[in-house]
Amino acid sequence: MKKFAIRALSFVAFITLGLLLSVPVFADSVNTSKDDIISTVEKAIALFYENKDMGANNDLSKIMDTDISSYLADKATTHQYATSLNQNDKENYSVQVKLLENEMSEDFLKLKFQVITTYNYASHYTALGERPDISTVSEVVYVVYDRVKNLITDFYCPTNYYDIAVRDEDPNISMEMATRSAYPFAITANITARQEMLKNDIYKVYEEQNSEVSSITPSRTSFLSPNAILAYARANYDKINPSSGNGTVPYFDFSVYPGNWDCTNFVSHALLAGGANVYDTGGSGISGTGWYFRSESNRSSSWSGVPELYNFLISNTHPNTPAGYSYAYSNNPGLWSVGDIVQFRFSGNSVYSHSTIITRKVYSADQSRAYAYVTGRSDPYNYNDNDPVDNMAPGGSKRTIYVYNY
Known part of the structure; x- marks a missing residue:
């Protein structure tokens, strides 16, 4: 994990939001305006993605409720576990956060973002020994910010493999369903069991895909291009x-x-x-x-x-x-x-x-x-x-x- 944190620091300059890890991101004072809250959440999203994709160790506890903070810490750790197994270390990393929708009430701000990440893979090469093209991933993230607690109380990406496996949610949902302010996220025994099951599945699949490579080479006589x-x-x-x-x-x-x-x-x-x-x-x-x-x-x-x-x-x-x-x-x-x-x-x-x-x-x-x-x-x-x-x-x-x- 330590090498990922070191590598992440070397690519901070590429972060679209221009975040500096050495500078406190979240002030202790309460942000009351919508624009201030949105700015704070955007920074939190970018820092979490650094944790997940690059193995950084950004502290998000000051801006997140305890359960969602713990959930996202396990999500980042699981992603890094899979990265280490499959030798998918990333470099030339960049993250861009775009606000798509927002709904504000007296107690809550519900937010929908598009998060776009780009990067290379450090240990992958083409048949000619060249580095592959840049990889791009875009996904939607739903966030609930509790204006009474002044904390993020939910953070959900319906297309990410971790959320699909661990959260018992319909992945095809509206913003209203994804940000149910009356029911802030809580870690349950079922979620804990699913977290462990996912880690076991990751190792099982890794073993299966990397077992002795078969010599089968099927014939290909296609008329498709x-x-x-x-x-x-x-x-x-x-x-x-x-x-x-x-x-x-x-x-x-x-x-x-x-x-x-x-x-x-x-x-x-x-x-x-x-x-x-x-x-x-x-x-x-x-x-x-x-x-x-x-x-x-x-x-x-x-x-x-x-x-x-x-x-x-x-x-x-x-x-x-x-x-x-x-x-x-x-x-x-x-x-x-x-x-x-x-x-x-x-x-x-x-x-x-x-x-x-x-x-x-x-x-x-x-x-x-x-x-x-x-x-x-x-x-x-x-x-x-x-x-x-x-x-x-x-x-x-x-x-x-x-x-x-x-």
């Missing part, structure tokens, strides 16, 4: 309005529906960009067959559903339409490649719930193991570009899907 799939994903992941994958099928953002993410729809358009052919079975409404999109109310379930896309690709045998085969994700360099899909089942969940595109393959120093960097989009504020799968879900199951036109 991996480079075109990659180019589409990296050009559209952070757009408010992504473009159509083939210029014909319209792009409809499924995250506009409460309780829905856009990740698999984004992947479907990436496949279109790579040359995948639409398979319209002529159904009406939401069809359980084929792979197509005419409108939000007239489409196949496989177009935007995580397990539905998997089931369609693995079982489809219709000529000249998308099909695929799947492997459990591992560090075997031959089992997956750029342009393949990676789907995630997060620790604590029973189903696969997230889809992404592999946009970079990087290697260990001896080239014996490969690590998939993926790009995906859940909504306009929750996305990632070229981020390792083990940074996104170190304790969860992952499966790859190689797609071709049957």
Whole structure:
């Protein structure tokens, strides 16, 4: 942990907010204005992200209620545990905090932020021995500030693997549901048990993915273009309005529906960009067959559903339409490649719930193991570009899907 704290100090200059760790961030006096509270919370968010991503040891106890402070300390420690296991040490680190929404009452200020982090990985290299591109992760953070206590009483990121595994919350929620001021966060026996389960899952998955590397190298005779799939994903992941994958099928953002993410729809358009052919079975409404999109109310379930896309690709045998085969994700360099899909089942969940595109393959120093960097989009504020799968879900199951036109 000590080396992470030292490294974090060397990158303070990159922090967008210009924070100096040697200067007290939180004054003892009470901040009463909305602008003062927002400024204080923004600083707290940036400092917490340093703890989580860089192993810094910033003290947040003066600005956070006891339970949420303890929860976030364990979250940072867990992230650093996964970082150490998977050798995902970050450098050239930057964090940017953007206010999206706020609601103020007499006793509470409810806040919604977008947090964007960028960095390189210190020990990863391409096949040519070059450093990979910058990785970018954007996620939404909900915060409740208690104006009576003058403390943050909740801090929640619904797309972060730790919060998904530990908090018993619906990840597809509104700001009102995410910031329930009448029920400040409290650590329960269930949360403590989930924290330990996540750490166990992280080690279990690490052991499985880094067991003896198989010599299997599947044949690849695809009519799809991996480079075109990659180019589409990296050009559209952070757009408010992504473009159509083939210029014909319209792009409809499924995250506009409460309780829905856009990740698999984004992947479907990436496949279109790579040359995948639409398979319209002529159904009406939401069809359980084929792979197509005419409108939000007239489409196949496989177009935007995580397990539905998997089931369609693995079982489809219709000529000249998308099909695929799947492997459990591992560090075997031959089992997956750029342009393949990676789907995630997060620790604590029973189903696969997230889809992404592999946009970079990087290697260990001896080239014996490969690590998939993926790009995906859940909504306009929750996305990632070229981020390792083990940074996104170190304790969860992952499966790859190689797609071709049957």
